[in-house]
Amino acid sequence: xxxxxxxxxxxxxxxxxxxxxxxxIFGVLGALLCERAGVLNLGIEGIFVAGAMSGWLxxxxxxxxxxxxxxAALVGALFGLVHGVLTVPLGLSQHVTGIGVTLLATxxxxxxxxxxxxxxxxxxxxxxxxxLDVPLIGDLPFIGPILAQQTGFTVLAFACVGVxxxxxxxxxxxxxxxxxGDNPEAVEAQGxxxxxxxxxxxxxxxxxxxxxxxxxxxxxxNAFYFGMINGRGWVCIALTVFASWRPGKALLGALLFGALDxxxxxIQTIAGGVVPSQIFLMLPYIFSIAALVLVARRxxxxxxxxxxxxxxxx
Amino acid sequence: xxxxxxxxxxxxxLSVAVSIGAGLAALALxxxxxxxxxxxxxxAFALMAxxxxxxxxxxxxxxxxxxxxIFTGLAAAxxFRAKLWNIGAEGQLYAGALATVALGAGLIEAPSYVLVPLVxxxxxxxxxxxxxxxxxxxTRFGADEVVVTLLLNFIVLLFVQMMLEGPMKDEMALxxxxxxxxxxxxxxxxxxxxxxxxxxxxxxxxxxxxxxxxITRTVWGFRIRAVGENARAARYAGLPVGKAMALVxxxxxxxxxxxxxxxxxxxxxxxxxDLSPGFGYAGIVVATLANLSPLGVIPAALFVAGVFxxxxxxxxAIGVSNYLADLVVAFALLSVLVGxxxxxxxxxxVRRGTA
Numbered sequence: 001x002x003x004x005x006x007x008x009x010x011x012x013x014x015x016x017x018x019x020x021x022x023x024x025i026f027g028v029l030g031a032l033l034c035e036r037a038g039v040l041n042l043g044i045e046g047i048f049v050a051g052a053m054s055g056w057l058x059x060x061x062x063x064x065x066x067x068x069x070x071x072a073a074l075v076g077a078l079f080g081l082v083h084g085v086l087t088v089p090l091g092l093s094q095h096v097t098g099i100g101v102t103l104l105a106t107x108x109x110x111x112x113x114x115x116x117x118x119x120x121x122x123x124x125x126x127x128x129x130x131x132l133d134v135p136l137i138g139d140l141p142f143i144g145p146i147l148a149q150q151t152g153f154t155v156l157a158f159a160c161v162g163v164x165x166x167x168x169x170x171x172x173x174x175x176x177x178x179x180x181g182d183n184p185e186a187v188e189a190q191g192x193x194x195x196x197x198x199x200x201x202x203x204x205x206x207x208x209x210x211x212x213x214x215x216x217x218x219x220x221x222n223a224f225y226f227g228m229i230n231g232r233g234w235v236c237i238a239l240t241v242f243a244s245w246r247p248g249k250a251l252l253g254a255l256l257f258g259a260l261d262x263x264x265x266x267i268q269t270i271a272g273g274v275v276p277s278q279i280f281l282m283l284p285y286i287f288s289i290a291a292l293v294l295v296a297r298r299x300x301x302x303x304x305x306x307x308x309x310x311x312x313x314x
Numbered sequence: 315x316x317x318x319x320x321x322x323x324x325x326x327x328l329s330v331a332v333s334i335g336a337g338l339a340a341l342a343l344x345x346x347x348x349x350x351x352x353x354x355x356x357x358a359f360a361l362m363a364x365x366x367x368x369x370x371x372x373x374x375x376x377x378x379x380x381x382x383x384i385f386t387g388l389a390a391a392x393x394f395r396a397k398l399w400n401i402g403a404e405g406q407l408y409a410g411a412l413a414t415v416a417l418g419a420g421l422i423e424a425p426s427y428v429l430v431p432l433v434x435x436x437x438x439x440x441x442x443x444x445x446x447x448x449x450x451x452x453t454r455f456g457a458d459e460v461v462v463t464l465l466l467n468f469i470v471l472l473f474v475q476m477m478l479e480g481p482m483k484d485e486m487a488l489x490x491x492x493x494x495x496x497x498x499x500x501x502x503x504x505x506x507x508x509x510x511x512x513x514x515x516x517x518x519x520x521x522x523x524x525x526x527x528x529i530t531r532t533v534w535g536f537r538i539r540a541v542g543e544n545a546r547a548a549r550y551a552g553l554p555v556g557k558a559m560a561l562v563x564x565x566x567x568x569x570x571x572x573x574x575x576x577x578x579x580x581x582x583x584x585x586x587x588d589l590s591p592g593f594g595y596a597g598i599v600v601a602t603l604a605n606l607s608p609l610g611v612i613p614a615a616l617f618v619a620g621v622f623x624x625x626x627x628x629x630x631a632i633g634v635s636n637y638l639a640d641l642v643v644a645f646a647l648l649s650v651l652v653g654x655x656x657x658x659x660x661x662x663x664v665r666r667g668t669a
Contacts, residue, residue: 042460086652090655095460096598100651103595104644107643110635111635111640115351231465231468237461241461276479278479286469289451292461293457293462297455297456
């Protein structure tokens with residue numbers, strides 16, 4: 001019993017929490033940016049895969065690590081453009097288009113990987129992001145070792161939370177983005193383009209999602225594996241509702257999820273043998289569903305979410 | 315300036331033309347990445363066509379592969395008709411498969427005319443109950459069914475793995491996590507001896523016809539369509555929206571569950587955790603290609619199955635990755651969505667200012 005509580009005092013546990021949360025932070029920020037502008041982006045799962053694969057491949061082919069990050073973001077934005085064009089000016093079903101983007105991005109990534117590496121027994125590796133070794137912070141008691149294990153990529157994720165929160169809450173662009181997801185007629189009346197704002201938001205959001213994937217191959221691991229995303233994207237869609245579309249709460253939700261996942265990994269080794277491991281592996285998914293169901297009733301969905309907008313038509 | 319003018323009715327020939335056009339567009343779009351890899355594009359496609367339908371055996375393989383896709387395609391079609399976004403057919407398929415081995419692998423001993431229907435009903439119920447959970451969450455708590463059904467896929471697959479490594483593990487399987495084989499009395503008959511084609515195909519086609527009749531000719535079918543077209547208007551008109559949604563959930567989940575039963579009792583004979591290479595997700599593509607028409611699901615499933623079977627055969631011959639098939643299918647889904655605009659709208663060119 002004490003072992004189960006003891007986990008919470010280990011620096012390794014908290015470091016793992018942040019590591020597991022980082023891709024989800026990117027994913028939830030991306031999803032909430034799209035949804036704040038009124039577009040549900042179920043392409044997220046595939047965009048994670050494409051970001052993971054393209055960012056990694058770019059580094060494998062010789063780009064510096066941050067170059068890989070940029071490549072992943074661009075690839076994500078490209079798939080965002082596809083989703084945006086199909087759902088915004090053409091007004092196609094956001095559900096089905098999103099699934100289509102997921103299938104397309106996933107199959108392109110897998111096909112591309114197989115073309116580049118037709119027959120490899122062990123996945124080729126790169127030199128991944130190294131932990132930040134900031135002298136003074138690392139010496140702090142308890143939180144020092146936790147922070148010292150993180151990489152620059154995680155710092156980027158936390159920075160994105162602040163930037164997105166600021167842009168959405170405090171800038172004219174943020175006001176326009178929020179309005180376009182709540183009341184597109186008002187935005188049009190202001191002389192702004194609903195189509196441009198929405199496509200822009202979906203592209204930027206998709207770029208963030210791709211960074212979530214790239215974190216896995218460039219920082220958490222150092223190789224690309226088939227099936228490595230394994231529903232992380234869908235989890236982000238659930239966490240977005242849980243976070244009420246707010247960047248700060250998105251960070252909180254992702255960290256909570258990360259803590260749960262890190263905890264189940266560690267408790268497995270204690271309770272292993274008695275309880276099947278699959279029970280623990282189910283917990284994060286069950287947690288996501290529970291979080292969604294709990295907040296769904298009072299969730300304050302962007303009012304124009306999933307409602308296509310056509311000029312001069314109500 | 316271009317304007318979309320909604321059509322009151324869509325001619326059937328146009329729907330068919332759009333679906334065929336989307337299939338061709340998907341092949342054309344796939345040719346681009348294929349050409350970039352330096353592979354011989356036309357040889358690859360010719361080999362795919364040959365592998366999918368070049369001889370009787372290839373055709374039988376395509377029909378075998380199409381069988382679960384017809385079921386999952388129908389599952390998606392009936393749900394999407396009612397705007398119930400069931401993305402969980404993959405999990406419902408596994409629930410059905412699990413019920414099939416639970417009932418058909420020795421628990422009950424009965425002649426096949428009892429056991430086969432029993433196994434099918436059990437599988438359909440398992441799939442249906444699994445979908446009722448998110449439907450209930452949606453109608454009672456307002457939780458989005460997309461995310462819940464998606465996440466349930468992962469939970470069910472883990473549950474299947476747990477059962478196969480634990481209580482349902484076949485001790486005779488040399489440590490491999492698989493279930494005991496279903497009894498001969500629970501097995502669907504083979505259609506042609508020596509081929510893998512089995513009775514599941516007949517059931518799938520019957521299910522498509524039955525669903526077509528149900529949706530177009532019955533009161534509840536009409537209600538389902540009405541709920542899908544405008545839930546608020548349907549509620550205002552006094553239609554039982556909640557009940558209609560629950561019925562759609564039962565039908566959709568049940569059909570996906572039958573896909574699992576058909577794969578286990580008709581093809582594999584036992585359950586493994588890699589029973590389905592994404593039949594549930596591919597069902598969404600099938601349904602969309604079919605413009606959500608139950609009868610259209612049959613040719614759409616044949617097309618998707620042909621792409622997969624053909625790509626496997628092409629991959630063996632010239633070494634181009636069979637992920638090419640997934641690429642074709644993804645492009646087909648997006649193409650038919652865009653093409654669907656033509657079926658729902660007339661596109662009219664008007665001069666600026668006159669609109």
